[in-house]
Amino acid sequence: MDFQPDSGLEAFRQEVRQFLQTKVPADLKGLPRSTRSRCEEVMRWQKVLNAQSWGAPYWAKEHGGTGWSVPQILVFDEECGAAGTPSQDPFAQKLLGPVMNAFASPEQKAEHMPAIFNGQRLWCQGFSEPGSGSDLASLKTRAELVKSVDGDHYVVNGQKIWTSYAHESDWIFLLVRTNPEVKKQAGISFLLVDMKTPGITVRPIRSIDDAHHLNEVFFDDVRVPVKNLVGAEGQGWNITKFLLNNEHATTADLPVQKRYMQQLRQLATTQRMGGDRLIERPEFALKLARLDAELQALGMFVQRVAKMEQEHNPASHVLGSMLKIRGTELQQKISEAMVEALGDYGAVAYPDPHEDLDPAQPLLPLQEVARSMANNMFFHRASTIYGGTSEVQRSIIAKMLFHL
Structure with missing residues (x-):
């Protein structure tokens, strides 16, 4: 990779600084930064970015993103960090977004992507379970397919843990076991679930920094429409590998x-x-x-x-x-x-x-x-x-x- 300075990068940095100085409300600057800022700050900041056509700084143009180069993305992040702006929703922007762009159906994109761009929907990640953290493929949360006259759906039962910001999120992207009879990696699927669905219980976990950002999430006979399955049944592990590589890079x-x-x-x-x-x-x-x-x-x-x-x-x-x-x-x-x-x-x-x-x-x-x-x-x-x-x-x- 060529690490020589990009002659146009300084002009881009000045463009970002000008935007931060002139178009960002004063009360959205100089804020403490964490994995995810306060909900109201995240949503307001997302609206400000979207109005500037910068609602998805990390995505390609064909997916509605800015199409910025890697050095431009790093400059944008540096300048926002220096200005103390809120974070965007990292789960939507850096994890779920790339997955949706690569694997979701047109109908799923139409339902969820505008809400991400407009700052109307916050997400959390339901992967780890008690006993299934590092060995993620051993997860036990079940999703059984039920065919019904009022619409086919999955019935989800199980538990997730260490779920960051579940108590503040509107939706969760969830790994579930749809086939217990095959190799453990092959029986996993990827679901999108509305956190207001009956049967979901969120309990707080206070972490060592004495903050509440972690949670346990319980699923008791939670009905999830089949249309919320991303990709095909059993494709969840391949999607997960794609997602986790993005997570490692962030x-x-x-x-x-x-x-x-x-x-x-x-x-x-x-x-x-x-x-x-x-x-x-x-x-x-x-x-x-x-x-x-x-x-x-x-x-x-x-x-x-x-x-x-x-x-x-x-x-x-x-x-x-x-x-x-x-x-x-x-x-x-x-x-x-x-x-x-x-x-x-x-x-x-x-x-x-x-x-x-x-x-x-x-x-x-x-x-x-x-x-x-x-x-x-x-x-x-x-x-x-x-x-x-x-x-x-x-x-x-x-x-x-x-x-x-």
Whole structure:
């Protein structure tokens, strides 16, 4: 891949900045960023982007997207991260959207894609189950086909766990077992389910960062119309492999990591230890330089994987797993360095970054930084687990390299 600077990229960056300065409401900037922002912020931001014809920055033009190049997408993400805009719905934009573009029927696209573009429908992902996390193909949630005079449908029974934002989502894309008699990968199908369907129960899980973004979801005789099956019965595992490769490529979260590094550099020049600024202490300066070098290498890695994926190069699947490992491990290193640089403030447990501060409590120095970084450090402890553990990714790499 050619990593020479694109002469037109700076003009594109200025176009994005101009849009952010002139067309984005002030209350949608300078916000804390997480996997998914508050629902109302996500929906408003999606409407703003759609009005600019930027409603799907990551999709090809033939699917209604911007058709941007990989470097343009990275610039867009960087500038939005620097401006503190809300996130888009990552499940719709980066996971379900590509699946729908590749596998959905015209009727399914007509029903669901306009709602994604217009910010009217938020999604969650129903994959992991108790006992079926890393070994996803062993999932047990059943979907039995029932033929009826009022319309053929599936009856879904089972449980999903670690379902991010299920309590705030309108729909869920769901892996179910439609045939228990065949090889486990061959009996899986991919369903779209309205979260308001009777029989669905959502229970919260408080994670180590003391936030509520995870849930258990229970399905008790949930009726799902056959028209909500994406692809054919038994095609779910192939669809899943396609989706998970996209997920691996996004877990590097490059714009967020760049923002963390910027904050870390600021702390290094302002925080003192033993009378010296942190940047003046050789051990911390060396750590900062190493993290910066790793981040620059990761940036090139992200471009390479995304470009290969666009070209349908099978080696992108191996590199996607490598990127997942390197990106998530770097997330942990940078967030740990941030907490270390905060000193005593890094040891204080602050509320969730989305929660309002108590006006009766005076703001302490560095509290605004510390309250997000302490939570982020805890959250990123899970980054080497979700989306397939690092151990699973290494097994995938070994197997796929053997067959290349």
